[in-house]
Amino acid sequence: xxxxxxxxxxxxxxxxxxxxxxxxxxxxxxxxxxxxxxxxxxxxxxxxxxxxxxxxxxxxxxxxxxxxxxxxxxxxxxxxxxxxxxxxxxxxxxxxxxxxxxxxxxxxxxxxxxxxxxxxxxxxxxxxxxxxxxxxxxxxxxxxxxxxxxxxxxxxxxxxxxxxxxxxxxxxxxxxxxxxxxxxxxxxxxxxxxxxxxxxxxxxxxxxxxxxxxxxxxxxxxxxxxxxxxxxxxxxxxxxxxxxxxxxxxxxxxxxxxxxxxxxxxxxxxxxxxxxxxxxxxxxxxxxxxxx
Amino acid sequence: xxxxxxxxxxxxxxxxxxxxxxxxxxxxxxxxxxxxxxxxxxxxxxxxxxxxxxxxxxxxxxxxxxxxxxxxxxxxxxxxxxxxxxxxxxxxxxxxxxxxxxxxxxxxxxxxxxxxxxxxxxxxxxxxxxxxxxxxxxxxxxxxxxxxxxxxxxxxxxxxxxxxxxxxxxxxxxxxxxxxxxxxxxxxxxxxxxxxxxxxxxxxxxxxxxxxxxxxxxxxxxxxxxxxxxxxxxxxxxxxxxxxxxxxxxxxxxxxxxxxxxxxxxxxxxxxxxxxxxxxxxxxxxxxxxxxxxxxxxxxxxxxxxxxxxxxxxxxxxxxxxxxxxxxxxxxxxxxxxxxxxxxxxxxxxxxxxxxxxxxxxxxxxxxxxxxxxxxxxxxxxxxxxxxxxxxxxxxxxxxxxxxxxxxxxxxxxxxxxxxxxxxxxxxxxxxxxxxxxxxxxxxxxxxxxxxxxxxxxxxxxxxxxxxxxxxxxxxxxxxxxxxxxxxxxxxxxxxxxxxxxxxxxxxxxxxxxxxxxxxxxxxxxxxxxxxxxxxxxxxxxxxxxxxxxxxxxxxxxxxxxxxxxxxxxxxxxxxxxxxxxxxxxxxxxxxx
Ligand SMILES: Cc1cc2nc3c(=O)[nH]c(=O)nc-3n(C[C@H](O)[C@H](O)[C@H](O)COP(=O)(O)OP(=O)(O)OC[C@H]3O[C@@H](n4cnc5c(N)ncnc54)[C@H](O)[C@@H]3O)c2cc1C
Numbered sequence: 001x002x003x004x005x006x007x008x009x010x011x012x013x014x015x016x017x018x019x020x021x022x023x024x025x026x027x028x029x030x031x032x033x034x035x036x037x038x039x040x041x042x043x044x045x046x047x048x049x050x051x052x053x054x055x056x057x058x059x060x061x062x063x064x065x066x067x068x069x070x071x072x073x074x075x076x077x078x079x080x081x082x083x084x085x086x087x088x089x090x091x092x093x094x095x096x097x098x099x100x101x102x103x104x105x106x107x108x109x110x111x112x113x114x115x116x117x118x119x120x121x122x123x124x125x126x127x128x129x130x131x132x133x134x135x136x137x138x139x140x141x142x143x144x145x146x147x148x149x150x151x152x153x154x155x156x157x158x159x160x161x162x163x164x165x166x167x168x169x170x171x172x173x174x175x176x177x178x179x180x181x182x183x184x185x186x187x188x189x190x191x192x193x194x195x196x197x198x199x200x201x202x203x204x205x206x207x208x209x210x211x212x213x214x215x216x217x218x219x220x221x222x223x224x225x226x227x228x229x230x231x232x233x234x235x236x237x238x239x240x241x242x243x244x245x246x247x248x249x250x251x252x253x254x255x256x257x258x259x260x261x262x263x264x265x266x267x268x269x270x271x272x273x274x275x276x277x278x279x280x281x282x283x284x285x286x287x288x289x290x291x292x
Numbered sequence: 293x294x295x296x297x298x299x300x301x302x303x304x305x306x307x308x309x310x311x312x313x314x315x316x317x318x319x320x321x322x323x324x325x326x327x328x329x330x331x332x333x334x335x336x337x338x339x340x341x342x343x344x345x346x347x348x349x350x351x352x353x354x355x356x357x358x359x360x361x362x363x364x365x366x367x368x369x370x371x372x373x374x375x376x377x378x379x380x381x382x383x384x385x386x387x388x389x390x391x392x393x394x395x396x397x398x399x400x401x402x403x404x405x406x407x408x409x410x411x412x413x414x415x416x417x418x419x420x421x422x423x424x425x426x427x428x429x430x431x432x433x434x435x436x437x438x439x440x441x442x443x444x445x446x447x448x449x450x451x452x453x454x455x456x457x458x459x460x461x462x463x464x465x466x467x468x469x470x471x472x473x474x475x476x477x478x479x480x481x482x483x484x485x486x487x488x489x490x491x492x493x494x495x496x497x498x499x500x501x502x503x504x505x506x507x508x509x510x511x512x513x514x515x516x517x518x519x520x521x522x523x524x525x526x527x528x529x530x531x532x533x534x535x536x537x538x539x540x541x542x543x544x545x546x547x548x549x550x551x552x553x554x555x556x557x558x559x560x561x562x563x564x565x566x567x568x569x570x571x572x573x574x575x576x577x578x579x580x581x582x583x584x585x586x587x588x589x590x591x592x593x594x595x596x597x598x599x600x601x602x603x604x605x606x607x608x609x610x611x612x613x614x615x616x617x618x619x620x621x622x623x624x625x626x627x628x629x630x631x632x633x634x635x636x637x638x639x640x641x642x643x644x645x646x647x648x649x650x651x652x653x654x655x656x657x658x659x660x661x662x663x664x665x666x667x668x669x670x671x672x673x674x675x676x677x678x679x680x681x682x683x684x685x686x687x688x689x690x691x692x693x694x695x696x697x698x699x700x701x702x703x704x705x706x707x708x709x710x711x712x713x714x715x716x717x718x719x720x721x722x723x724x725x726x727x728x729x730x731x732x733x734x735x736x737x738x739x740x741x742x743x744x745x746x747x748x749x750x751x752x753x754x755x756x757x758x759x760x761x762x763x764x765x766x767x768x769x770x771x772x773x774x775x776x777x778x779x780x781x782x783x784x785x786x787x788x789x790x791x792x793x794x795x796x797x798x799x800x801x802x803x804x805x806x807x808x809x810x811x812x813x814x815x816x817x818x819x820x821x822x823x824x825x826x827x828x829x830x831x832x833x834x835x836x837x838x839x840x841x842x843x844x845x846x847x848x849x850x851x852x853x854x855x856x857x858x859x860x861x862x863x864x865x866x867x868x869x870x871x872x873x874x875x876x877x878x879x880x881x882x883x884x885x
Binding site: 072073074075076082103104105106107108109111113129130131132135137138139140141142143180183184187211215216219220221224232233235236237238239240241242243244245246247249250251252253254255262265267 | 340341343344345346350351352355357358359360362365367371372374375376377378379380483484485486489526527528529530537649650652654655656660690693694695698699713714715716717719720723724726727751752753802803804805806807
C-alpha cells in the first residue's frame, strides 16, 4: 500500500483552541480523538437507553400530553400499532435530552423576522426584520428558539389553549373529536385565540415540530428509541437497513424481507475482510490512515 | 499568522473539482495543497455503516455546516433577505470529497444547443424569443470543445449508461437527443426499476423516447483510472446524502484524491476554513488566508489559486477578497461577480397512486429511474409557445426512504381537508401506500436574468462575523409557461399509466427557500469572452487576477435543465488541459485561444 501524505487535524473550528500534536509538516498524520457526539448519535456513540415512563427531558405531564397528541397523529392499538405503541414520545424525550436541543443543524444568529399585515411596514426596530406576513412562508424555518425552548413554550401554551376552550380541562381528558379540533386549530393557526395565546410563537411551527418528530419516531431506526419492535417499518413494509438488493429483487412485485435495524446489520470492518472483499469495499482501506 | 512554505497550487476545498485538479497537477509534477473546511472521510471505514435515514437524509450529517455559515435569500430586491436557518432548497456538501462524496450520481452531458444558447435561439426563433430582463449568453466553449473531456471523465471514473448517439449514429435505447459522442459509455446502465419501466412504457405509447439515466454509479465492477477495481452498485437504497459503502459511487474520493496523494506531492488540510485570497500590491494572488483547525489564522502562499469551493462559496470567497488592488473583491473590477445566478425548475408535476401495487422504491437510487429528453432544451419546436427552454421528464428512481417518503403519498379520496391532513387515521392508512405511488418530475432550465444575482448580505454574518452571501432569485413568467406546458404532457403520460388516484401540480409554484429542490446552483463567477461579460475567460481564469482560476458550476452563464456535475468535471479537465497546452506553469500568463 502506498504512502498517504495526508495531514489530518481535528476539533471543530470553534472549539479547537488546543489540538494535541498538531503539526503542519507535510506527511505528518495526527491521531487525535474524535470530537464529542454531533447532532445525531453515531454508531458507537452512546445513546441513552429507552426509559419507558421515566423521562429525561419531559416531565410526566408533558409526556402524557405529547403522547395524547402523538396518538391522534398516528392512531393505533395493540393490533395495529401507532405512535404510542412505537414509543414515539420516548424518541422525542431522548432526542431533546441527547442533542443539546439542536436536533437540526440551525443557523441561530439574529436579527429575526417578524411578519406584518397590510402595506405599511412597521417602524424599524433593533433585532427585527419586517416581512409581509403572506411572504413569510417562503423563507422557511425562521424561529430563533431551540427545539427544547419550543417544546417548553409550545406545550405550556398548548395547555393554556385547551384550558381556555374546555373550562380548565387537560388535553388528555378530551374526546378524540375535541382533541382533533384543537390540533386542527394549531395546525392551521387561523383562530384569534390560538394566535393570541401562542404569540409570538406561531402555533403551526409548534405543530410542525411535534408532527415531524412523531413521524421520525415512528419510522427512524429503532436505535433512536422510537419505532419499537420496528412497528413503523412493518406497517409501511420497509425492510430497514439492508446491505444490498439484487436487480431481480428490484423488479419483484412480491418482494418481502423482514426489517432489520442498523444495530443488527453486521459491521463491515477489517475482521470481516472476506465479506467486504466480496462487496469490494476494502479498496479504500485507510486503516492506518487518518481518522479525524 | 502562521505562514507555510510556498507551493505551486493551493485549492479552496477538496471536493469534486479540487480532487480532479490535484490528480492532474500532481501528475505533472506540481506541488498542491487543498484546504478543506470539513473533516476527512473515506469509503473505508467512514461509509461502512451508514444506512440511517435520520442521520444522513433528515439531519444532513454530510452537509455543509449551515450553523456556521448560511446564505440569505429574497425573492426580489423589494423584499428583505432572511437566512436559511435550517436546510431547505439546496444542500451543499462538506468534508473530503465535497458534495461529490454524497451526490446522486446522475451524469449528463449538456446538449450541444445549451452551449450556443443565445445564438441558436436567435437563429431559430428571432431575438424576441427571449424573456424580458434576461441576461443569457453563449458559453465560451462549445459542445465539441468539451466532448473529449466528457469522454475522458466517463472513462476515468466509470460512467454507466446507454449510448444514444455514437458519432452521429442514433442508437436504440439511449437518449436520441444527446450530442454525438466519440466513444460509448464504458459501462451499461444501472438495473431498471418497476416504476421506471412503467413510465417508459407509457411515455413510449405517446411517442416519447424514455431511456435509463446515465450515472456515475458503477453498474458493474470497473477498474477506474487509478488501476484499482471497484464494485458495482448493490442497490441498497441509501445513496443521495450518503457515502457509498461499496465504493460504487464515483467521486473524487474514489480515484482522483488517492492518486494525487500517492504522488507524495499533495497535501490536504482538513478543518481548515478559507477566509479570503491574499494579493500583492500589483493585484496578483499570493495565496490563501485560512482559519486552521487549531483555531489560528494561517497563510498558505501559492503561485496559483484554484477556487473549488462550490458555486456559492466560490462567489463569496471572491467577494470577500477585498484589497486596495481589488476594492470590490477579486474578479469584480467590472462588477461582474454575482451575475447570472441560476438554479433549476425541479419537482414532481404529477403523482399517481397505484393501489395494491408495490414498486420497491426503497431500493436502487435516483439513477435507476428513467428520463425522457423530448421536451428538454430545444428538442421540440417552441414556435408560438411563448417561452424558451425546456426540461427533462424523470420517473421511477429509487432510494425512497420512509420518513421522507410517507409525506408524498397522494390522498386516494381527493383533496378534502381530512384526506389532505398529514395526520390521523387517513394519514396512517396512506402511509401503508408509501411504496405504491410514482411521480413524473421535471428538471427544467433556469435562464439568467439581470435581477437574479448574488451579493453580500447587509445584515447577517457567519461565525466569524463576515457577511453571508445573499441570493436574490425567483422564477419568472417564462419558466411558468414552460412548466405549465410540460406539466400537461406529464399528466397525459400519467393517465396512460392508469393510476387509481392522481395528484397534479399543474402550475409552477413561487420559488421558496424552504423546500428542497436541487443542489444545482450555478453562476456568480461566470466565464465568457471578455471582461465586460464575465468574471473569467474560457478556462476559468479570472480576468483581473490571472493567477486565480474558478472551477465548478459558478462558471455556467445559465443552467440547462440537467444535473451539472459532468459538465463541471469536463470543464475542470478542459481548464487543466488548457493550462498544460499553454505551458501556464512554466510562464504564468493569460491563456489566450
Ligand atoms: C444531495 C446532492 C445530490 C446531488 N446529486 C447530483 C447528481 O445526481 N448529478 C449531478 O450532476 N450533480 C449532483 N449534485 C451536485 C454535485 O455534487 C456538485 O455539482 C459537485 O459536487 C460540485 O463540485 P465542486 O467541486 O464544485 O464542489 P464540491 O464537490 O461540493 O466541493 C467543494 C468543497 O469545498 C469545500 N469548501 C467550500 N468553501 C470552503 C472554504 N471557504 N474553506 C474551505 N473549504 C471550503 C467544501 O467543504 C467542499 O468539500 C448533488 C449535490 C448534492 C448536495
